[in-house]
Amino acid sequence: MSIEHFWAVIPAGGAGTRLWPLSRRTSPKFLRDLRGSGRSLLQETYDRLVPLVDDRFLVVTGAAHEVAVRGQLADLGPGAVLAEPSPRDSMAAIGLAAALLELADPDAVMGSFAADHVIEGSDVFATTVAAAVEVARDGWLVTLGIEPTHPSSAFGYVRAGDPLAGHAGASQVAAFVEKPSAEVAEGYLADGGYRWNAGMFVVRPGVLLDLLATWHPDFAATLRRIAADATLLDELWPTLPKIALDHAVAEPAADAGRVATVAAGFDWEDIGDFDSLAALLGADGEGTMAVLGDASLVRAIDASGLVVPDGRTIAVVGLDDVVVVDTPDALLITTRSRAQDVKAVVAALPESGHDGLT
Amino acid sequence: MSIEHFWAVIPAGGAGTRLWPLSRRTSPKFLRDLRGSGRSLLQETYDRLVPLVDDRFLVVTGAAHEVAVRGQLADLGPGAVLAEPSPRDSMAAIGLAAALLELADPDAVMGSFAADHVIEGSDVFATTVAAAVEVARDGWLVTLGIEPTHPSSAFGYVRAGDPLAGHAGASQVAAFVEKPSAEVAEGYLADGGYRWNAGMFVVRPGVLLDLLATWHPDFAATLRRIAADATLLDELWPTLPKIALDHAVAEPAADAGRVATVAAGFDWEDIGDFDSLAALLGADGEGTMAVLGDASLVRAIDASGLVVPDGRTIAVVGLDDVVVVDTPDALLITTRSRAQDVKAVVAALPESGHDGLT
Numbered sequence: 001m002s003i004e005h006f007w008a009v010i011p012a013g014g015a016g017t018r019l020w021p022l023s024r025r026t027s028p029k030f031l032r033d034l035r036g037s038g039r040s041l042l043q044e045t046y047d048r049l050v051p052l053v054d055d056r057f058l059v060v061t062g063a064a065h066e067v068a069v070r071g072q073l074a075d076l077g078p079g080a081v082l083a084e085p086s087p088r089d090s091m092a093a094i095g096l097a098a099a100l101l102e103l104a105d106p107d108a109v110m111g112s113f114a115a116d117h118v119i120e121g122s123d124v125f126a127t128t129v130a131a132a133v134e135v136a137r138d139g140w141l142v143t144l145g146i147e148p149t150h151p152s153s154a155f156g157y158v159r160a161g162d163p164l165a166g167h168a169g170a171s172q173v174a175a176f177v178e179k180p181s182a183e184v185a186e187g188y189l190a191d192g193g194y195r196w197n198a199g200m201f202v203v204r205p206g207v208l209l210d211l212l213a214t215w216h217p218d219f220a221a222t223l224r225r226i227a228a229d230a231t232l233l234d235e236l237w238p239t240l241p242k243i244a245l246d247h248a249v250a251e252p253a254a255d256a257g258r259v260a261t262v263a264a265g266f267d268w269e270d271i272g273d274f275d276s277l278a279a280l281l282g283a284d285g286e287g288t289m290a291v292l293g294d295a296s297l298v299r300a301i302d303a304s305g306l307v308v309p310d311g312r313t314i315a316v317v318g319l320d321d322v323v324v325v326d327t328p329d330a331l332l333i334t335t336r337s338r339a340q341d342v343k344a345v346v347a348a349l350p351e352s353g354h355d356g357l358t
Numbered sequence: 359m360s361i362e363h364f365w366a367v368i369p370a371g372g373a374g375t376r377l378w379p380l381s382r383r384t385s386p387k388f389l390r391d392l393r394g395s396g397r398s399l400l401q402e403t404y405d406r407l408v409p410l411v412d413d414r415f416l417v418v419t420g421a422a423h424e425v426a427v428r429g430q431l432a433d434l435g436p437g438a439v440l441a442e443p444s445p446r447d448s449m450a451a452i453g454l455a456a457a458l459l460e461l462a463d464p465d466a467v468m469g470s471f472a473a474d475h476v477i478e479g480s481d482v483f484a485t486t487v488a489a490a491v492e493v494a495r496d497g498w499l500v501t502l503g504i505e506p507t508h509p510s511s512a513f514g515y516v517r518a519g520d521p522l523a524g525h526a527g528a529s530q531v532a533a534f535v536e537k538p539s540a541e542v543a544e545g546y547l548a549d550g551g552y553r554w555n556a557g558m559f560v561v562r563p564g565v566l567l568d569l570l571a572t573w574h575p576d577f578a579a580t581l582r583r584i585a586a587d588a589t590l591l592d593e594l595w596p597t598l599p600k601i602a603l604d605h606a607v608a609e610p611a612a613d614a615g616r617v618a619t620v621a622a623g624f625d626w627e628d629i630g631d632f633d634s635l636a637a638l639l640g641a642d643g644e645g646t647m648a649v650l651g652d653a654s655l656v657r658a659i660d661a662s663g664l665v666v667p668d669g670r671t672i673a674v675v676g677l678d679d680v681v682v683v684d685t686p687d688a689l690l691i692t693t694r695s696r697a698q699d700v701k702a703v704v705a706a707l708p709e710s711g712h713d714g715l716t
Binding site for chain 2: 312313316317330331332334335342345349357
């Protein structure tokens with residue numbers, strides 16, 4: 001049974017350049033099956049949400065990916081996929097969805113869930129989201145706060161404040177905290193009052209837009225004008241600020257005491273690079289070679305890390321924590337510890353006349 | 359001007375499994391352009407010898423490679439390529455050539471030069487071979503002794519004995535020495551009396567067969583029977599011992615005082631594995647990435663070693679002394695120090711149903 005008037009908003013954007021050559025501009029990571037499950041990350045996001053919302057989806061994606069998104073989510077009606085004329089960061093994408101839902105369903109509560117996150121434990125996810133919806137109905141901007149499993153310096157954190165009366169497990173958010181150093185992250189883990197900010201927000205559309213109007217009145221007004229008259233989209237969209245929802249609304253709203261967090265106990269991964277993908281696929285840094293795809297193609301001798309084959313035999317001899325990614329037109333070889341630097345390869349491709357590979 | 363009655367015998371065999379996947383059973387290393395010169399190692403061997411012998415070639419190769427060899431050496435007449443019914447090591451291959459030449463040209467001197475060696479300095483090579491032919495005419499089995507440039511433990515050595523009267527630069531061979539330890543190799547280099555045994559022999563065919571007859575009378579007799587009646591080849595060939603020329607003839611002949619060596623000052627490389635190929639192509643172990651093929655396909659960031667591209671872009675990030683070999687159906691990633699272990703990959707392929715890749 002779905003949650004009444006609850007809508008799933010899925011911002012499906014981001015190139016995932018640190019996952020090149022698996023992820024491309026033309027085939028970003030949310031369209032890829034990065035877990036060998038047979039479903040793309042976008043499809044897994046849909047699968048996780050469909051029991052909670054039935055057909056109440058709004059997927060906001062780039063015009064370049066509209067056809068692919070509709071193809072992967074064939075059960076959705078034509079109105080459920082919105083194509084942005086150009087990328088203008090998350091506030092514009094999620095704000096437009098909010099403005100449309102504000103008009104379409106006065107009782108709507110929306111939840112925004114990125115298309116490229118990996119979540120284990122559908123039941124815990126459903127329970128957590130249902131709790132967040134209840135809090136959101138009371139007018140809060142609710143963020144799901146993931147219980148940290150290790151002292152990550154790759155994620156931002158939310159610091160929980162006072163418990164919220166009437167909502168077990170919910171607290172006010174005292175502050176959003178930027179990605180910490182490893183040392184500070186250790187402290188956060190020991191403290192117990194810090195949770196990972198996974199960028200999953202649950203809120204009534206009107207509340208979100210009114211909060212936005214507090215700090216960016218023109219932004220909110222423009223979104224509402226577009227929602228009221230779709231013919232204005234192409235003209236007004238390029239005038240919207242490029243800003244993340246966190247900075248535009250969530251952080252100032254937290255300072256104003258308007259943000260709540262619900263503790264989330266499910267496993268969550270933002271597969272940002274091949275190091276985290278390797279970990280997700282079972283590479284333990286102690287001799288295991290993880291394979292995304294047909295493992296019978298991989299011959300590892302004294303080798304560990306991650307191999308992504310693509311139809312050809314791949315032999316790896318005498319390399320630990322290596323990353324090998326095979327695609328029809330490009331091949332990447334690096335190490336887990338240098339996984340972040342893949343970005344530099346992609347950045348340099350256009351200069352060298354290999355723009356088609358990005 | 360060529361050397362009168364001098365014949366080049368080129369044993370073109372050996373799979374080169376340590377150069378997999380570049381080298382295959384169906385496309386062994388002597389058929390490959392391993393230097394980016396536009397010519398295969400076999401063709402370079404031919405190019406080096408043709409000024410010395412004109413059309414006096416005998417290339418002995420496996421039946422499986424006969425068509426490819428004839429294709430690469432299209433200037434040779436049909437009788438210049440001999441196909442072995444099955445591989446029976448170097449004594450049988452070179453011995454058959456000797457038996458044929460003994461009949462065809464009573465004044466013949468033959469030089470045996472492997473099809474997969476790399477030699478720099480054609481003029482020095484020509485001078486050295488001409489000197490060796492003069493010594494061989496006097497009835498010696500002559501081996502070219504390469505002046506060592508470093509204390510290699512990858513090659514066997516010849517120890518020079520007394521100088522040979524009447525032949526400047528030539529000496530008797532006191533002994534053939536097996537591949538030494540690194541420490542012993544240092545001693546050889548310091549001693550000055552040791553040279554690399556490159557397996558290049560110059561000898562009158564009858565002398566070679568008579569020496570063989572001393573220790574393996576049936577072997578020599580069978581070779582002479584086949585040479586006299588080609589219809590016996592298929593029947594008698596499988597009865598020949600599988601033994602290297604060094605063991606069958608050169609070593610016992612050296613003990614008997616019948617082997618001479620001519621000092622060779624040209625640069626010589628037996629590209630046994632990707633480590634030596636990397637060195638040959640300029641990888642210096644100090645940050646240089648050598649590329650065999652189209653260097654514009656390779657993006658190396660903080661990476662060194664050897665990349666062999668095959669039409670696709672290859673990005674290597676953060677790996678030193680790495681070896682990456684791309685082919686249409688198989689991909690190898692290893693390190694220069696583990697280059698020898700590629701053999702193990704190839705050995706395991708048939709077991710796993712990937713026999714077609716060997």
